Amino acid sequence: MGEKTEALRDVQPTRLDPSFKYEVMKERDGETLKICFQCGTCTSSCPTARFSDSYRPRTILRMAQLGLRRKVLSSPTLWLCTACFTCTDRCPQDVEVASVLRVLRNLAIREGQIPRIYAELASNIYETGYAYKIPEQRERKRQEVGLPPLPKPSLDKVDRLIELVGGSKLIKSKEPE
Amino acid sequence: MSELRYLLFLGCTIPYRVTSYEISARKIFAKLGIELVEMPDFNCCGLPVDPADHEVMLALAARNLCLAEQQGLNIITLCTGCATTLRKVNRMLKQEKELKTRINEYLKEVDMEFKGTAEAQHFIQAFKEDVGFDRIKETIQEPLVGLKVAEHCGCHLLRPSKVMAYDDPEDPAVLKGLIQLTGAKCLDYADEAECCGYTIIAIDEKVALQLTREKLHHVKAAGAQALITVCPSCHLMFDMQQSRIERMFNERFELPVLHYPQLLGLAMGFTPDELAFNELRVNPSRILEAIKAT
Numbered sequence: 001m002g003e004k005t006e007a008l009r010d011v012q013p014t015r016l017d018p019s020f021k022y023e024v025m026k027e028r029d030g031e032t033l034k035i036c037f038q039c040g041t042c043t044s045s046c047p048t049a050r051f052s053d054s055y056r057p058r059t060i061l062r063m064a065q066l067g068l069r070r071k072v073l074s075s076p077t078l079w080l081c082t083a084c085f086t087c088t089d090r091c092p093q094d095v096e097v098a099s100v101l102r103v104l105r106n107l108a109i110r111e112g113q114i115p116r117i118y119a120e121l122a123s124n125i126y127e128t129g130y131a132y133k134i135p136e137q138r139e140r141k142r143q144e145v146g147l148p149p150l151p152k153p154s155l156d157k158v159d160r161l162i163e164l165v166g167g168s169k170l171i172k173s174k175e176p177e
Numbered sequence: 178m179s180e181l182r183y184l185l186f187l188g189c190t191i192p193y194r195v196t197s198y199e200i201s202a203r204k205i206f207a208k209l210g211i212e213l214v215e216m217p218d219f220n221c222c223g224l225p226v227d228p229a230d231h232e233v234m235l236a237l238a239a240r241n242l243c244l245a246e247q248q249g250l251n252i253i254t255l256c257t258g259c260a261t262t263l264r265k266v267n268r269m270l271k272q273e274k275e276l277k278t279r280i281n282e283y284l285k286e287v288d289m290e291f292k293g294t295a296e297a298q299h300f301i302q303a304f305k306e307d308v309g310f311d312r313i314k315e316t317i318q319e320p321l322v323g324l325k326v327a328e329h330c331g332c333h334l335l336r337p338s339k340v341m342a343y344d345d346p347e348d349p350a351v352l353k354g355l356i357q358l359t360g361a362k363c364l365d366y367a368d369e370a371e372c373c374g375y376t377i378i379a380i381d382e383k384v385a386l387q388l389t390r391e392k393l394h395h396v397k398a399a400g401a402q403a404l405i406t407v408c409p410s411c412h413l414m415f416d417m418q419q420s421r422i423e424r425m426f427n428e429r430f431e432l433p434v435l436h437y438p439q440l441l442g443l444a445m446g447f448t449p450d451e452l453a454f455n456e457l458r459v460n461p462s463r464i465l466e467a468i469k470a471t
Contacts, residue, residue, distance in 0.1 A: 028231060047372045051387040079380045082388075083228070084372040085336035089346055098337075105228045117379035118229040125237070131189040131221040138192065145200060145453075150192050151219035157287040158220045161240060164283045167233035170226065 016067035024064055027106065029099030036061045042087035042097045048080045055080040057087055057097055064104060073108040079115055081105075114170065122170035126162055129153025181307060183253035184245050185213040186263065186297070188409070189221050191255060194417075195409035197453035201438035202255050202300065204452060208316050208445050209308055213253070218244055222259040223266070238266035239280050240287070245295035252297035257333035257408040263297035265340045299334055301407055301437070302343050305351050313358050318446040320360025323471035324464070326440070327364050327401035328352045329392065329415065331408035332372050346370055355437065356405055359444035366399035368392070375410040378418075389414045390422045393430045403433040403464045405440055412436060416458045433461040443468060 024030040042057040043049050049056055055077040063072045072078070078101070087097035109118070121131050128134070130153070139149060162168070191199050206213060223237030241263060245252045254260045270277045271293040281290055298306075304313060328349075335346040344351045349370055356363040374388030393415065396404050406412040416434035423429055434457065442452040454461050 047374070047388050048377065048384055050391075051384045052381070055384075079228070080377055080384065081228075082332070082372045082374060082376045082385075084332035085338075086332075086346075086370075086372075089336050089338050102228055102231060106231055109229050114229065115380060118226065121225040122229060122233070125221045125226065129220045130193070131225045132193040134189075134193050142192075142196070145196070147196070147199060147203070148215050151187070151216035153219045157218075158237075158240070161236050161283060161287050162233060164286055165230075165232045165236045167226070167230055167236075170229050170233070 010068055010071055011066060017069040018067050020067040020069040020072075021065055023069075023107065024100065024103055027103040029096040030103040032093075032095040033061060033064060033100050035093045036065065036095045036097075037093055038062055039092060041090050041092060042095075045086045045090050047084060047086070048082055052077065052080055057081070057101060060104065061095070061097065061100060064100070072104060073111055074113060078105055078108060109170070119170055119172050122162075122167060123172040126159055126167075126171045126173075127155075129155055129158050180212075181210055182212040182214065182250060183303070184216060184248055184250040186216060186222070186241065186252045186254045186259055187219075188254065188256040188259040189225075190258075190409040190413070195412055197456035198255055198409055198412065198436045198438065200453040200456075201436055201442050201447075204447055205438045205441050205445060206300075209312065211253075211303075211308070214248065214250055216241075216244060217248065222256075222262045224258045224262040227262075234262070235266055235269075235276075235280055236283050238262050239270060239284060239291050240289060242267055242270070242295055242297065243284060243289040243291055245297070246292055249294075251295055253303055254297065254299050255407075255409070257299055257331040258410060260297065260299035260302070261333035261337075261340060265337070267293070267295070267297055268340060299407070301330075301334060301352055301355065302341075304355055305343060310354065310358060313355070313441070317359060317444045319444055321440070321444050321468055321471065322360045324361040324403075324468060325364055325401055326356060326361050326403045326405050326435075327366050327396045327399055328356055328369070328405045328437075329373065329396075329411055330370065331406065331411040332370075334407060335370060352405070352407060352437065356440065359441055361440065361444075363405075364399045364401050366401070367395040369395075373411040373414040375414050378414070385414075386418060386422050386425065389418060390426060393419065393422065393432060397430060397432060401432070402467055403435050403440075403461075405435055405437050407437045419459050431459065431463070433457065433459050433464045435461065435464070
């Protein structure tokens with residue numbers, strides 16, 4: 001089946017979830033989804049769109065407006081936004097394009113679609129305070145080249161905060177077996 | 178003259194693998210009379226987990242802002258990602274009462290409160306607004322006349338422009354001006370303000386590296402002898418990944434990539450060793466020879 005036919009097949013009343021756009025608009029910065037008038041400035045400004053066959057911010061926003069909930073949230077292309085914010089800066093309608101896309105990724109994660117890298121980054125922060133696991137010998141090397149010791153995160157506080165805001169679902173060691 | 182004293186927010190990427198940036202930055206800051214205070218406590222700025230959970234990002238950023246408030250200091254960063262995140266969250270919490278109340282409820286549980294008394298900025302913004310071009314000019318001892326370079330600001334030094342708000346995101350001028358203070362010429366090239374691709378390298382390596390590659394092409398086409406960066410992530414893409422891109426696409430760039438503090442440091446009279454040139458992946462000897470020849 002061609003790409004166009006497939007898209008048409010998806011836009012069937014039975015496949016649409018009319019409440020989806022409200023779900024998006026309820027989230028912070030998500031409300032601007034409703035004012036997107038599909039001019040395409042975002043896609044034509046998007047660095048990723050030039051090299052990816054599938055990532056088109058305008059299309060994703062339209063699918064969200066239409067209520068193609070499952071298709072949007074399970075789409076691997078959702079994760080190809082570099083967060084460069086060129087789309088947001090150039091949008092003539094003041095749609096927070098990059099932030100709407102972030103809302104969609106946040107929603108995808110709530111549905112359990114978490115790319116490994118984000119589980120890893122979140123878990124590193126939970127375990128060390130830093131987004132990357134900095135090898136122990138790095139501290140020795142810092143001393144050798146005359147750099148001060150790295151700031152020591154108060155991990156109990158950092159972790160408590162992550163748990164309070166509901167970040168536990170991102171942490172690998174907290175995954176249900 | 179106002180006192181140039183800041184809390185240094187180092188972030189995660191620099192200590193993880195871009196120490197040369199920190200070493201050279203500390204050298205030039207000292208020369209400019211900028212006093213750095215180390216963070217007494219720390220956690221990641223939050224940006225890396227924003228795509229996963231916005232609320233977690235907000236809380237992590239807010240905690241760092243509170244640490245700055247407790248010290249009574251403004252934050253200075255070397256990483257554009259940390260800068261944009263801390264600025265954005267600071268602005269949001271200062272402007273939105275409801276959000277501030279909600280975040281403060283979390284912070285209260287870890288004995289903190291966001292008050293809104295500190296600022297956060299990237300050092301390039303601080304150079305423009307606090308240090309001033311004149312003061313930087315006075316520190317130049319060996320102008321790099323004859324050298325031609327290009328700049329890569331990095332997305333988060335410029336955008337979202339309503340958050341960063343001190344340069345033109347479509348035609349950035351501040352870093353260019355700072356480069357020209359060193360005596361080097363800063364060339365224009367196509368799509369200067371475009372992304373390096375770093376944030377999606379773990380998602381789609383090929384697309385990410387194509388973004389980097391295209392920029393390398395544009396910079397080479399302009400005739401630049403080096404590319405100047407002000408972000409550890411951008412630097413990793415252009416410097417560390419360059420040989421990989423060369424192999425992947427069977428082409429040669431051999432374009433040295435310097436941190437701005439390394440370029441300014443040379444003009445201040447520091448030696449390449451003092452500025453950790455030995456840690457660069459792309460051999461910088463050709464640019465050092467070009468400088469010697471001028």
